[in-house]
Amino acid sequence: MHRKARRGRRRAPKRSPVAVIAGVMGELLLTAGAIVLLFVVYTLWGTGLQTAAAQDDLREEFDLQIQSDDEDESEDESEEPGDLELGDAYGILRIPRFGEDWEWLVVEGVEDDDLRDGPGRYPDNAHAGELGNFAIAGHRSGHGEPFAPFPELHEGDIVEIETRTGIYQYELDSAPNGDPDGNRIEISDSWVVDPVPGEPSSTEPEEARLxxxxxWPRWGSSHRMYASGVLVSEEER
Amino acid sequence: MYAWVWRHLPGPWPVRLLIYLAIILGIIAALFFWVFPWVEETFGINRVTVD
Incomplete structure (x- = not known):
């Protein structure tokens, strides 16, 4: 008993300074490796947890908006979605190409904080159904990866958005068409979200576009990828 | 480094083990809630908008 207690207090044997430094370096490298692995776990899985919770909140918020809009129907018909703040629920996006049940709540705004919660509407652009370019950005890796199958979008596909004002369907006339590098653009190619893509941004729009x-690539951000379409049907609420 | 921490924790080994696990979990939580989101935003490794 006495001997055991003494052994527990015994100091570690002296090691040469080189061995100590090598040992610490090795432990630091192992730690760095573990942190990198944890970061991968964070991007693949951790970010999705937060997004899933945010989507539930947004759906509730959107349902409440619809309810309160229904209640004060005595007022005029001018229910503009314009009074939304960044991060608020904007509407429900449906893209049958991504699956019959594929449905995401869109948020107002395209800041990092907004896009964490779901696909976001470019706040300076037209609203759904309006003349001009209604534009949405979404992640395809991490944060629930709403746009993961993005290259599978084909020309002719329908993209539906339900907002407080109605349900709008757009038919894509420009899409990656199954090519993983299709419709790849530069980060600075903001012309795709101009009111009339390809024309000066001051051009008066005559079409309602999406x-x-x-x-691009999916697990990086060196470029961007886009798809675009034109309004083919609208159903006012 | 890790052995050094272990030697400086108080109590018998089951207590030390619990403290050690709590410290490690705390560090991982800090990474997930603050460090990783900051890294993602600062280095722009996951941008999806044109500007």
Whole structure:
């Protein structure tokens, strides 16, 4: 008993300074490796947890908006979605190409904080159904990866958005068409979200368009990828 | 480094083990809630908008 207690207090044997430094370096390298692995776990899985919770909140918020709009119907018909703040629920996006049940709540705004919660509407652009370019950005890696199958979008696909004002369907006339590098653009190619894509941004729009943007490559951000379409049907609420 | 921390924790080994695990979990939580989101934003490794 006495001997055991003494052994527990015994100091570690002396090591040469080189061995100590090598030992610490090795431990630091192992730690760095573990942190990198943890970061991968964070991007693949951790970010999605927060997004899933945010989507639930947004759906509730959107339902409440619809309810309160229904209640004060005595007022005039001018229910503009314009009084939304960044991060608020904007509407429900449906893209049958991504699956019959594929449905995401869109938030107002495209800041990092907004896009964490779901696909976001470019706040300076037109609203859904309006003349001009209604544009949405979404992640395709991490944060629930709403746009993960983005290259699968084909020309002719329908993209539906339900907002407080109605349900609008757009038909894509420009899409990656299954090519993983299709419709790849530069980060600075903001012309795709201009009111009339390809024309000076001051051009008066005559069409109601939709544009979706995401990152390229999927697990990086060196470029962007986009798809675009034109309004084909609208159903006012 | 890790052995040094272990030697400086108080109490018998089951207590030390618990303290050690708590410290490690705390560090991982800090990474997930503050460090990783900051890294993601600062280095722009996951941008999806044109500007």
């Amino acid at each position: 544009t979706l943007t995401t990152c």
